Amino acid sequence: MRRFVLGLFCALLIAGPAAAVLPEEQLTDPVLEARAREISRELRCVVCQNQSIDDSDAPLAADLRTIVRERLSAGDTNEEVMAYIVARYGSFVLLKPPLDMQTILLWCAPLLVLIPGGLVVALYLRRRGQVAAAESIPLTDEERRTLAAILKTGDAP
Amino acid sequence: MRRLAFILPVVLFLMVAAALGLGLRRDPSILPSMLIDRSIPTFDLPGVVPGDTLGLASSDFTGKPVLLNVFASWCVACVIEHPMLLRLQAQGVTIHGLDWKDEPAAGAEWLAQRGNPYTLIGSDPRGRTGIDFGVTGAPETFVIDGSGRVRYRHVGPITPEVWAETLQPMLARLETET
Amino acid sequence: MIAEIGQLALILAFMLGLVQSVAPLLGAHRGDSVLMSLGRSSALLQMVFVALAFAALATAYVTMDFSVELVAKHSHTTQPLPYRFSASWGSHEGSMLLWVLILALHGGAIAFFGRSLRETLQARVLAVQGMLSVAFIGFSLFTSNPFSRLSPVPLDGTELNPLLQDPGLVMHPPLLYLGYVGFSVAFSFAVAALIEGRVDAAWARWVRPWVLSAWISLTIGIALGSWWAYYELGWGGWWFWDPVENASLMPWLVGTALLHSAMVLEKRGALISWTILLAILTFSLSMIGTFLVRSGVLTSVHAFAVDPERGFYILVFILIATGAALALYAWRAPAMRSGALFSPISREAGITLNNLFLLAATATVFLGTFYPVFIDVLNGEKISVGPPYYAITFIPLFVPLLVLVGFGPMLTWKRDTARAVLRRLRWPIAVTAVVAGAGLLVFGLAKVGAALAIALGVWLIAAAFMLLARRWGLGRKGAETGRLIRTTPLAFWAVAVAHAGLGVGTIGVAAMSAWTDSEVATMVPGQTIEFAGHRITMDALGPATGPNYQAEQARFRVEERGQPFLMVSEKRFYPSSQTQTTEAGIRREVMGNLYISVGESATPGAATVRLWWHPLVEWIWGGAMIMAFGGVLSLSDRRLRLAMPTRKPVPVEAAEVAG
Numbered sequence: 002m003r004r005f006v007l008g009l010f011c012a013l014l015i016a017g018p019a020a021a022v023l024p025e026e027q028l029t030d031p032v033l034e035a036r037a038r039e040i041s042r043e044l045r046c047v048v049c050q051n052q053s054i055d056d057s058d059a060p061l062a063a064d065l066r067t068i069v070r071e072r073l074s075a076g077d078t079n080e081e082v083m084a085y086i087v088a089r090y091g092s093f094v095l096l097k098p099p100l101d102m103q104t105i106l107l108w109c110a111p112l113l114v115l116i117p118g119g120l121v122v123a124l125y126l127r128r129r130g131q132v133a134a135a136e137s138i139p140l141t142d143e144e145r146r147t148l149a150a151i152l153k154t155g156d157a158p
Numbered sequence: 159m160r161r162l163a164f165i166l167p168v169v170l171f172l173m174v175a176a177a178l179g180l181g182l183r184r185d186p187s188i189l190p191s192m193l194i195d196r197s198i199p200t201f202d203l204p205g206v207v208p209g210d211t212l213g214l215a216s217s218d219f220t221g222k223p224v225l226l227n228v229f230a231s232w233c234v235a236c237v238i239e240h241p242m243l244l245r246l247q248a249q250g251v252t253i254h255g256l257d258w259k260d261e262p263a264a265g266a267e268w269l270a271q272r273g274n275p276y277t278l279i280g281s282d283p284r285g286r287t288g289i290d291f292g293v294t295g296a297p298e299t300f301v302i303d304g305s306g307r308v309r310y311r312h313v314g315p316i317t318p319e320v321w322a323e324t325l326q327p328m329l330a331r332l333e334t335e336t
Numbered sequence: 337m338i339a340e341i342g343q344l345a346l347i348l349a350f351m352l353g354l355v356q357s358v359a360p361l362l363g364a365h366r367g368d369s370v371l372m373s374l375g376r377s378s379a380l381l382q383m384v385f386v387a388l389a390f391a392a393l394a395t396a397y398v399t400m401d402f403s404v405e406l407v408a409k410h411s412h413t414t415q416p417l418p419y420r421f422s423a424s425w426g427s428h429e430g431s432m433l434l435w436v437l438i439l440a441l442h443g444g445a446i447a448f449f450g451r452s453l454r455e456t457l458q459a460r461v462l463a464v465q466g467m468l469s470v471a472f473i474g475f476s477l478f479t480s481n482p483f484s485r486l487s488p489v490p491l492d493g494t495e496l497n498p499l500l501q502d503p504g505l506v507m508h509p510p511l512l513y514l515g516y517v518g519f520s521v522a523f524s525f526a527v528a529a530l531i532e533g534r535v536d537a538a539w540a541r542w543v544r545p546w547v548l549s550a551w552i553s554l555t556i557g558i559a560l561g562s563w564w565a566y567y568e569l570g571w572g573g574w575w576f577w578d579p580v581e582n583a584s585l586m587p588w589l590v591g592t593a594l595l596h597s598a599m600v601l602e603k604r605g606a607l608i609s610w611t612i613l614l615a616i617l618t619f620s621l622s623m624i625g626t627f628l629v630r631s632g633v634l635t636s637v638h639a640f641a642v643d644p645e646r647g648f649y650i651l652v653f654i655l656i657a658t659g660a661a662l663a664l665y666a667w668r669a670p671a672m673r674s675g676a677l678f679s680p681i682s683r684e685a686g687i688t689l690n691n692l693f694l695l696a697a698t699a700t701v702f703l704g705t706f707y708p709v710f711i712d713v714l715n716g717e718k719i720s721v722g723p724p725y726y727a728i729t730f731i732p733l734f735v736p737l738l739v740l741v742g743f744g745p746m747l748t749w750k751r752d753t754a755r756a757v758l759r760r761l762r763w764p765i766a767v768t769a770v771v772a773g774a775g776l777l778v779f780g781l782a783k784v785g786a787a788l789a790i791a792l793g794v795w796l797i798a799a800a801f802m803l804l805a806r807r808w809g810l811g812r813k814g815a816e817t818g819r820l821i822r823t824t825p826l827a828f829w830a831v832a833v834a835h836a837g838l839g840v841g842t843i844g845v846a847a848m849s850a851w852t853d854s855e856v857a858t859m860v861p862g863q864t865i866e867f868a869g870h871r872i873t874m875d876a877l878g879p880a881t882g883p884n885y886q887a888e889q890a891r892f893r894v895e896e897r898g899q900p901f902l903m904v905s906e907k908r909f910y911p912s913s914q915t916q917t918t919e920a921g922i923r924r925e926v927m928g929n930l931y932i933s934v935g936e937s938a939t940p941g942a943a944t945v946r947l948w949w950h951p952l953v954e955w956i957w958g959g960a961m962i963m964a965f966g967g968v969l970s971l972s973d974r975r976l977r978l979a980m981p982t983r984k985p986v987p988v989e990a991a992e993v994a995g
Binding site: 061 | 163
C-alpha cells in the first residue's frame with residue numbers, strides 16, 4: 002500500500018500539471034508520459050487562441066496529443082516527434098521559435114539592449130562620476146540669491 | 159555621436175511603424191499549408207457510403223487536377239458550402255471527399271440527405287489522414303495537380319468568389335500543364 | 337433621444353478638442369494669456385461633454401434600449417444590472433469611449449489643478465492633451481460610433497459575452513485604461529517640455545503624482561486580469577504571454593522605469609532626457625497596445641475587434657503622435673543637459689541600471705509579441721512565440737533586476753561606496769543566504785531555480801524591512817525608535833512596502849512554477865479521490881440553473897485534516913449567446929489553493945474531474961496589490977504633491993539614507 006501511494010506520488014510529481022489531458026489519453030509508462038507532456042507544452046494548438054495542445058480542450062489538440070504519444074511509443078526522440086508535427090503544420094506550431102538566421106534578432110533581444118545600453122550607461126556613469134568626485138565649488142552670491150528665491154516660491158525667478 | 163543616440167529612437171520607431179503598417183495587410187490567422195508543391199501523403203481509406211468498395215487512396219490522385227474537400231456531418235459551414243460543391247460537380251469538376259473525424263454512417267446519412275458531389279470518398283474517423291494533410295478544421299479544400307502534388311489549400315467554405323477568383327483559374331492553369 | 341444627446345455631446349467635445357489643441361499652443365507662443373486660458377476652459381468643457389456622452393451610453397445600456405446597435409449586441413433582457421452597466425465598456429466602441437472619457441478627465445484635471453504651473457507649460461500640456469483627444473474622439477466618431485441606431489429594433493439583444501459577465505472583469509478595463517491613459521499626462525508634459533526647451537524639478541514634481549496614479553491603476557488592472565483568468569478560464573493559468581497581456585505589461589515595465597526616473601529628476605535634476613524619453617515611450621506603448629487589440633494584426637483571445645481599417649487609423653495616429661514626439665526629442669533633447677553629477681555607485685546610478693534592465697525586458701516582450709508580424713511581412717512565413725521563449729529571455733533578465741531592487745533604496749544619492757552599502761545590507765544578505773542554502777538542502781538541485789527565486793523574494797522583503805529598521809534606528813544606541821516610527825514619512829513607507837510587495841509576488845511565482853500538483857480522473861457521485869492531502873468525494877452531479885444560463889454542476893465534499901467543506905464546479909451554457917464556460921471550484925488555504933474543474937466525460941453519469949494544487953498562488957496577486965498599496969502611500973504623502981510651493985525645512989539626519 003505504501004509503495005503504491007509512493008509510486009502514485011512520484012508519478013504525479015513527474016507528470017507535472019495536468020491540463021486538458023484526459024485520463025484515457027495518458028500513457029502507462031510515466032517517463033514517456035512525462036516526455037509527452039513536455040512536448041505537448043511546446044506545441045501550439047493551431048485552432049485555439051494562444052494555448053498549447055497540453056492546455057487546450059479542442060478536438061484537434063486531443064488528436065495531436067494522441068499522435069505525440071503514439072510517436073513516442075513508437076520510439077521517436079523528442080526532436081523527431083516535434084519534426085513530425087512541424088512537417089504537417091509548419092514552424093508556427095512551435096511555441097518556442099526556432100533559432101535560425103531569421104530569429105536571431107528575437108533571441109538576442111535582451112543582449113541587444115543590455116550590451117549597447119550597458120556600454121552607454123557605463124560611459125555615462127564614468128563621465129558623471131569623474132566630475133562628481135571633484136571638489137564641490139562654493140556658491141556665488143548670485144547663486145545664493147537664486148537659491149533663496151527658489152526656496153521661498155518653489156519656482157525659479 | 160551623442161546626437162546619433164538621440165536620433166535612434168525615432169528611427170527605430172519609424173521602422174517598427176512601417177512593419178506594423180505592412181502587417182495590417184496580412185492575415186495572421188491564415189496558415190499556409192506545409193504540403194504546397196509536395197506530394198500528397200500516402201493513404202488508403204475505406205468508403206463512407208454503404209456498398210462503396212473503392213474508398214479513397216493517394217493513388218487515385220493521378221492524371222488530372224482535382225479538388226480534395228474535407229467535410230464532416232457535424233460541420234456547420236460544410237452545409238453552407240454544399241450547394242456550391244454540387245454546382246461544381248455539375249460543371250464537371252472532379253471533387254474527392256475526405257469525411258474527417260466522422261462516423262462513416264453519419265457521413266453517409268448526411269450525404270444521402272443533401273446529395274453527393276464527390277467522385278470518390280474516404281472515411282477518416284480518427285482523423286489521422288487529416289493530420290497528415292495538416293488539416294485544422296472543416297471545411298478545407300486542397301487543389302491537387304495531375305502528378306499528385308498539392309498546389310493550394312483553401313480554408314473555409316468555397317464561395318462563388320473563391321471559386322471564380324482563385325480555384326477555377328488555378329484548375330484551368332493546371333489542366334494546361336499536364 | 338438619449339443616444340442622440342450622447343452623439344451631440346461627443347461631437348461638441350470633438351470641436352472643443354480642436355480649440356484646446358490650437359488656442360493654448362498659439363497663446364503660449366505669443367504669451368497671450370487669453371488664448372492660454374481658452375485652453376483651460378475648453379479642457380474643462382470637453383470633460384463635461386465627454387462625461388455626458390458616456391453617461392448617455394451607460395443609460396442606454398442600463399435601460400436596455402435595444403434601438404442602439406451596441407446595446408443590442410452586448411446586452412440582454414435577462415442580463416443582470418451590474419453587467420448591463422459594465423457592458424458599456426465591453427465592446428470595441430464602448431471601450432473606446434471609456435478611453436476618451438478618461439483622457440478628457442485627465443485633461444480637465446490638468447486644467448483645474450494645474451494653476452500653480454507655469455502658464456505657458458500648462459498651456460502647452462493642454463494643447464498636446466487636446467490633440468490626443470481630437471484623435472481619439474475622432475476615431476470614435478468616424479470609425480467606431482457607439483451611438484449608431486438599429487432599425488428595426490430587435491426584441492432582445494445578444495447578450496454580453498458570458499466570460500465578461502463577472503465582477504473581476506467589470507473593473508479590469510477601467511483600471512487598465514486609467515493606467516494607459518493616465519500616462520498620457522506624462523506624454524503631454526514631456527512633449528510640452530520639449531517644445532518649451534526646459535525641464536526642471538517643478539516639472540518633475542508635477543508629473544510624478546500622475547505617473548504614480550497611472551502606475552497604480554495599471555498594476556491593479558493587470559493583477560485583476562491575471563486573477564480573473566485564473567479563476568474563470570478553468571485551468572489555473574495566470575499568465576499566458578498572450579499579445580494583449582503583453583500589451584499591458586510593456587507600458588507597466590516602462591512606466592515603472594519612468595516613475596523612478598522622474599524621482600531622480602525631481603530630487604537631483606538628473607536623467608532629464610531619460611525621463612522625457614520614457615514618458616514618450618510609456619504612452620506610445622499604451623497606444624500600440626490599443627492598436628494591437630483592435631487591428632487584427634495579431635490573433636488573440638482578447639481581441640476586441642479584428643478590423644485592419646480601424647487599425648490603420650490608429651497606426652497613423654501613433655505615427656504622428658509618437659513620431660512627432662520622438663523627432664522633437666531628437667532635435668531638442670540634446671540641448672537639455674543636466675549638470676547633476678553622480679558617481680557610478682549611487683542611487684542615481686542604481687536607477688539608471690534599473691531603467692536599463694526594465695527596457696531590456698520590455699524589448700524582449702515587444703519583440704516576442706511582434707516578431708511573428710515582422711517575419712510574416714518579411715517573407716510570409718508564420719512563426720509563433722510562446723511561453724517557452726519568454727521563460728528563456730524575460731525571466732533571466734528579472735533576476736539581476738530584482739537583486740538590484742534590494743540595493744537601490746539603500747544607496748545614497750550622488751556618491752556611495754560598495755563597501756558601505758554592503759554593510760548596510762549585511763542582515764538581509766545573511767538572511768537571503770540562509771534561505772537559499774536551506775532551500776537547496778531541502779529541495780535539492782531538482783528545484784534549484786525555484787529555491788533561488790524564493791531566496792530572491794526573501795531578499796526583497798528583508799531589504800525592505802532593513803530600510804525601515806535603519807530609519808527607526810533599530811539596534812542603534814540612543815535612538816528614539818518610537819518617535820522615529822511615528823515620524824516616518826509616508827513616502828518612505830511606500831518604498832519599503834512596494835519593494836516588499838515585489839518580493840511577495842516573486843515568492844508566489846516561484847512556488848507556482850515549481851510545486852504545482854495536479855490530477856485528472858473520471859468520477860461518479862459517491863466516488864472519493866485523494867489529492868494533495870485532501871479527501872475529495874463527489875457528492876452530486878446534476879443540472880443547475882442561473883439567471884441566464886443552464887449548467888451541469890458537480891458538488892464535492894472535501895476533507896482536509898478532519899474539517900469537511902463544500903466545493904462546487906460547473907459547466908455553464910448561455911443559451912442567448914450559445915457559449916459555454918467552465919466555473920472552477922477554488923478553495924483558498926494558507927499554503928495554496930485547491931482548484932477543481934469539471935468537464936464532460938464519455939462515460940454517462942460521470943464527469944472528468946481535474947484537480948490542481950496551486951501553492952502560494954494568491955501571493956502573486958497579493959504581492960501586486962501590496963506594490964500598488966505602496967504606490968498609494970507614496971501618492972498620499974502630501975510633501976510630494978504639487979501644490980506645495982513652500983516647505984518647512986526638515987532637518988536631515990546624517991544617518992538617514994532615503995528621503
